[in-house]
Amino acid sequence: MTTTDATTSTTTSAQPRRALRLGVAGPVGTGKSSTIASLCRALADEFRIGVITNDIYTDEDARFLRAEGVLPEERIRAVETGACPHTAIRDDVTMNLLAVEDLERDFDPLDIVLVESGGDNLTATFSPSLVDAQLFVLDVAGGGDVARKGGPGIGRADLLVVNKIDLAPYVDVDVEQMLADATDAREGRAVLGVSRKQPETVEVLGQWVRDMHSTFREGGHTPQDPGPMAPHFHADESGEGGYVHSHDDGEPAHQH
Amino acid sequence: MLTTPTPGPDRSAALLLLSDGRLPAGGYAHSAGLEQAIARGWVRDATTLGDYLRGRIHTTGLVSASFAAAAQHRTASAMEAGDAGGTEGLAPLGAALAGLDRELVARTPSPALRRIARDLGRMLLRAMRSIAPSTQPVLDAAGPVLQQPIAYGTVAAALGLTARDAAGLVLYEAAATPAVAAVKLLSIDPFATHRCLVGLAPELDELAERAAAFATADARDLPALAAPLSDIAAELHTNHDQRLFAS
Amino acid sequence: MTSVSSPPEVLSGLPDFARTDASGPRRRTHRGSFLCHAVIATELRAGRTRIARLRADTPLSPRPTIASGVEPYVRGGDAARIRMSTSAAGPVGGDTYLLDIHVREGSTLVIRDVGATLVLPGPHGERSRWITRLRVDEGATCVWIPEPVIAAAGCRHHHVIDADLAEGACLFYREELVLGRHREEPGSLSAHLSVRRGGAASVVQQLDLGPAAIGASATSVFGAHRALGNVIVADPDGAPGPAAAAPDTGSAVMRQDPSCVQITAVGEDLPALRTRLDTAMGLLGEPWAAPDPPGWSAIPR
Numbered sequence: 001m002t003t004t005d006a007t008t009s010t011t012t013s014a015q016p017r018r019a020l021r022l023g024v025a026g027p028v029g030t031g032k033s034s035t036i037a038s039l040c041r042a043l044a045d046e047f048r049i050g051v052i053t054n055d056i057y058t059d060e061d062a063r064f065l066r067a068e069g070v071l072p073e074e075r076i077r078a079v080e081t082g083a084c085p086h087t088a089i090r091d092d093v094t095m096n097l098l099a100v101e102d103l104e105r106d107f108d109p110l111d112i113v114l115v116e117s118g119g120d121n122l123t124a125t126f127s128p129s130l131v132d133a134q135l136f137v138l139d140v141a142g143g144g145d146v147a148r149k150g151g152p153g154i155g156r157a158d159l160l161v162v163n164k165i166d167l168a169p170y171v172d173v174d175v176e177q178m179l180a181d182a183t184d185a186r187e188g189r190a191v192l193g194v195s196r197k198q199p200e201t202v203e204v205l206g207q208w209v210r211d212m213h214s215t216f217r218e219g220g221h222t223p224q225d226p227g228p229m230a231p232h233f234h235a236d237e238s239g240e241g242g243y244v245h246s247h248d249d250g251e252p253a254h255q256h
Numbered sequence: 257m258l259t260t261p262t263p264g265p266d267r268s269a270a271l272l273l274l275s276d277g278r279l280p281a282g283g284y285a286h287s288a289g290l291e292q293a294i295a296r297g298w299v300r301d302a303t304t305l306g307d308y309l310r311g312r313i314h315t316t317g318l319v320s321a322s323f324a325a326a327a328q329h330r331t332a333s334a335m336e337a338g339d340a341g342g343t344e345g346l347a348p349l350g351a352a353l354a355g356l357d358r359e360l361v362a363r364t365p366s367p368a369l370r371r372i373a374r375d376l377g378r379m380l381l382r383a384m385r386s387i388a389p390s391t392q393p394v395l396d397a398a399g400p401v402l403q404q405p406i407a408y409g410t411v412a413a414a415l416g417l418t419a420r421d422a423a424g425l426v427l428y429e430a431a432a433t434p435a436v437a438a439v440k441l442l443s444i445d446p447f448a449t450h451r452c453l454v455g456l457a458p459e460l461d462e463l464a465e466r467a468a469a470f471a472t473a474d475a476r477d478l479p480a481l482a483a484p485l486s487d488i489a490a491e492l493h494t495n496h497d498q499r500l501f502a503s
Numbered sequence: 504m505t506s507v508s509s510p511p512e513v514l515s516g517l518p519d520f521a522r523t524d525a526s527g528p529r530r531r532t533h534r535g536s537f538l539c540h541a542v543i544a545t546e547l548r549a550g551r552t553r554i555a556r557l558r559a560d561t562p563l564s565p566r567p568t569i570a571s572g573v574e575p576y577v578r579g580g581d582a583a584r585i586r587m588s589t590s591a592a593g594p595v596g597g598d599t600y601l602l603d604i605h606v607r608e609g610s611t612l613v614i615r616d617v618g619a620t621l622v623l624p625g626p627h628g629e630r631s632r633w634i635t636r637l638r639v640d641e642g643a644t645c646v647w648i649p650e651p652v653i654a655a656a657g658c659r660h661h662h663v664i665d666a667d668l669a670e671g672a673c674l675f676y677r678e679e680l681v682l683g684r685h686r687e688e689p690g691s692l693s694a695h696l697s698v699r700r701g702g703a704a705s706v707v708q709q710l711d712l713g714p715a716a717i718g719a720s721a722t723s724v725f726g727a728h729r730a731l732g733n734v735i736v737a738d739p740d741g742a743p744g745p746a747a748a749a750p751d752t753g754s755a756v757m758r759q760d761p762s763c764v765q766i767t768a769v770g771e772d773l774p775a776l777r778t779r780l781d782t783a784m785g786l787l788g789e790p791w792a793a794p795d796p797p798g799w800s801a802i803p804r
Contacts, residue, residue: 060498080502082285083440092280094379095502289723296752298722311721315711362704365757365765367747480695482708483724484731484767487757491749 019050019110020216021100022209023089023126025153026137028119031163033061035137035205036114038196040070042206047111047213050075050103052096054088054118061116075107085118093130100130112213122151128223133212136226138182139163144173147182147191154182156226159190159208166195270415274408275425277436282379286372287437287501288312288430292489294441295496302448305438309431309452313463315481317430320405321467322478323360324426325419327353327402327409329471335394335413346397353398353406359475360403366487368494370403372503377407384411391415423467427460437501513632513661513695520636521603523558536597536625539563543602545583545643547609552583555607562591563600565614576646576675576790581611587649588617596625596658600633606643606672616650622690624657634663639672651679651730651773654690654713663695666735670701674737675791677780681730681773682713689729691715698735698763705763706735725769728753730776734766734784736791744787754779756786 024032033053040049049071053061055078062078065071079099081088088096100113115131117124126134136157138146141164147154154160160182168175175193182191190208194201215221277283290308293299299308330352337345364370378401385392391414398410405426412422435449470478490503521542541563544556557565568584587602594600606612622631633652639645652662668674678696682689691713698706710731712719719725736743742764748756753775754768766783770776785792 080285080499082287082437082502083500084284087284091278092282092284094280094282094383095285098282098375098379098382293722298726304722307718307721308723309721311718311724314716314718315724359704359707362707362759365706365708365759365767366755367757476704476707480697480707480709482710484710484769485726486723487767488749488753488755488769491747491755491757492752494747495749 019048019104019113020133020213021113021115021131022212023115023117023131023134024137025089025117025125025134025157026119026161027121027142030119030137030139030142032116032119032137033064034196035135035161035163035194036116037065037068037070038194038202039114039206039209040065040068042202043112043209044070046210048107048109050100050107050110050113051077051116052099052103052113053078053116054081054085054096055116075103077103081118085120086124089115089117089124089126089130091127093127096130112209122146122149122153125153125157125226128225132216132221132223133158134226135159135161137161137163140165140168140173140175140178141171143171144178145181147178147185150185152226155185155187156189156224158212158224159192160186161205162191162193164195165193165201166197267416267421271412271417271421271425274411274415274417275428277432279383281383282376283429283433285501286376286433286503287441288434288503289486289489289493290434290437291441291499291501291503292493292496294438296489296492298485298489299438299442301442302444302452305435305442305444305449306452306455309435309456310459311483312434312486313427313431313456313460315483316486317427318463318467319360319363319479319481320430321423321426321464322470322473323356323403324405324409324412324422325468325471326356326473326475326478327406328413328417328419328422329409330356331394331398331410331413332419334397338393338397346394349394349397350399353402353410356406356475356478357403359478360406363478363480363482364403365482365484366490368490368503369487372490373403373405374401376404377402380404380407380411384414388415418468419471420464420468424460424464427464427467431456431460440500513663513693514634514665517599517601517634520638521556521605523560536595536599536629537562537591537593538599538601540601540603541565542605543585543612543614544605544607545610545612546607552581552610552612554583554585556605557585562589562593563602564588564590565602566617576644576673577611577613582613582644582646583610584613584615586615586617589620592621593623593625594620594631594633594660595623596631597627597629598625598631602633602635604635604637604645606637606639606645608640609642611644611646613646613648615648619650620652621655621684622652622658622660622662622692623655624659624690628657628659630659630661632661632663634661635665637664637666637674639666639668639674641669641671643669644673644675646675648675648677649679651681652692652694653681653684654692656683656688656690658690658692659715660690661693661695664697665695666698667702668698668700668705668737671739672700672737673739674698674735676735677732678734679730679732679773679776679780680710680712681776683729689713696733696735698737700737700763705737705759706765728769728771730770730773732766732768732770732776732780734780735763736787737763738791743791748783748786750783750786751779754783756783 055061062076065076066073079095134157136153165175334346334349394414409422438449439446539560541560542558543565546555565585568586694710742758746758756766758764768779
């Protein structure tokens, strides 16, 4: 169901000058804001960047980013979500969409707009009608087994960031194992271990965004919907062993 | 070629769609001033919530509903002209609604409330263009930015709803938006908040009748009942550090 | 439901602006109520403002005065100064007071009151009306600082201000509305305020307060307050002060459009209201802000 045209267009061909809209989702406290701060710091010389934050309490995140001084203050805007951060990025994206469009209009031209979700649970992912690509941020302190558990964000976001890897020894997490579990859960999609304390990891993250931006500019990227659910198994009525599907191929919705 | 949907009771599905809180048009992020009223200790429980809602519907609710009815009438008239003379018939709609918009803005002292109503109106028009593509010629003629009550009136007409439908919808929304937000902001029984709405139902209907009677009135003569504490609260809210709701 | 009427009805049966010939209303109605029509007009002659017309109509008595007290907005000191006085109690129920004010091109008018306006119910429970129609022409300035309107218990009063400004006109208006005298139950007051510039609406509002107004005591509308005030400043050189501000929990400064700003404040009594209005006006800056101590009232405080 990638065709959720809630509003006008997020297709790359229709508005080639539009900024790449990059969502950052993930549970509370995993480091979404600091990941954005790191990205801004790494890419500020190459790209014109804007940020929309969705903190549950309006502008805590926006204030953090402003305090970090990584972007001109006026390019960081907060959107209230009425205590429903998941609604704001998924069921009803109009608040965010308007904020993104206003930011793009006010600071035209922008290259990248980062949209930070309010911290939510493992099932909250961005609608493709709001963002072109999305990161899902976990951290090692949340437990080494979180990645293995999967879920739409972990399984199918364009990039999974395992954050705060420098803390792994203190929380008894084997980073290599966690990254391997995540890669398995993601069927080979990109996974990065990142720590602000390890600049080389931030550089790899920055490179991923650079690559995504150039793919987007060339029209080679189609927004993927991680979907409201993880890929799952249906017992097959015809008796040939069932099949795995993921609701991203335009088939009609059905009840589970 | 445009076709004007026939207004009538058979349009109830369209009315339900438009009044559904799940309509993806940004409404969930608003408490219509209630968050600030709670922060100031003005609303504490179901009784004070009920009073808050009653004050709202009898003042700004009636004003909004009257403008929605007036917008419905102007849009429906333009659509009839459009049916008769092609898209040129729709041409005067933008100016007619801009006149209404100016009068409503003059009745909305708080810049914060004007900004919010404009953004909500913009979101509604934008969402409906995509949700109901057949409304697009009408909504394009109406203009990209309208205060929310006027946008509701225009969308209602585009879906074949009446001025009374538009007025009732806007009044219900004026009460239901803060009532639903109350559950997230107060320690309150969700059944009690809806009990407030049921208690107001006869007044909502009566006010909607009164508002609908202004559908054909000159924009200058539409109601202008003010709610000064709501204006002050809206300005306080914009400076509040910790907000769950945009209004 | 709400007992109030919309402006068109409240304004029905009135003579044309400033027209006081024989076809005008009778001075006395069938029950002895007053129906009076006073007119004030100023004009610029030989570079000075003069009073062009001053029509008193008992009990409405506008009187010319000399300058007194602080007049921060009167640039260059040229202005006609009028104080309104009423030679009978009221308005009381059944009365209609009509006041037409015309500030003609380039002239400046400062209007104050001799005392507060106390609105009383009258013997027959009828409504009372005080309607002021104000025209300010191109390049003219009107500074109007009336004393409070006090709605005594039992009254049903409509207080209407209908201001029609030219694009290049200036207006300062400050109103104070009070429900009931000290320790008195509030009367019912419906206050209409309309300011149009070049025909376009800048401020249009109707405040229905008191027992007849359903929902008025709700915290979304007026709460348990007893006093409400508004300040309107329209200045073609640009509205003064911030685009928006809420100095405390009972007042707000709200810019209506690029050349018009409104201050709204509430108070548990008149002194509380005045303090808030003065504080909020301090945000407007020169020349509109009140000097310290503020000198807004005709009555020494």
